[in-house]
Amino acid sequence: MNVLKRPIITEKYAALNEVGKYAFEVEKDANKVEIKKAVEKMYGVNVAKVATIRALGKKKTKYTKSGAVTGRTSLIKKAIVTLREGEVIDFYSGI
Template identity: 85%
Template sequence: MNVLKRPIITEKFAALNEVGKYAFEVHRNANKVEIRKTIEKMYGVTVVKVATMRTLGKTKTKYTKSGAVSGRTSLIKKAIVTLKEGEVIDFYSGI
């Protein structure tokens, strides 16, 4: 099971990056200990705190010739990771 799916890079979470907090989309069965170990191993930083949240999928409707088709997007789990003072994660170094 791959714990980390992708980093979440939005305006809201970019503002948290200045404070030392980073957001990731994680596997929905991952726990805080697994998330902490994976981030410390992958990025070489010290994690102080991990906060997780589950967001329910949104209801979506598409109108087609044969009528309306309704469905839901999938549930995702987010993790907000607080790093030790002075440490940063650079997402753009490989670009």
């Protein structure tokens, strides 16, 4: 099982990349130690700090012939990884 699902590349997190912080979507049951080891192994960098966030799913409503169906999207867990001074992750190197 891989702890990291995907990197999160949005305008908000791209601004954090400038100061050495990177965001990843991770498994719900992953802890900070596992996340740190996975990032260090996958990208070959040294991680200084890991912060985790559990984001609740958004409420969604779909209107059908039989009426409105309401539910939630699934919960996701994010990790903000701070790298040591001078280290960089290049997400676009494989393109």
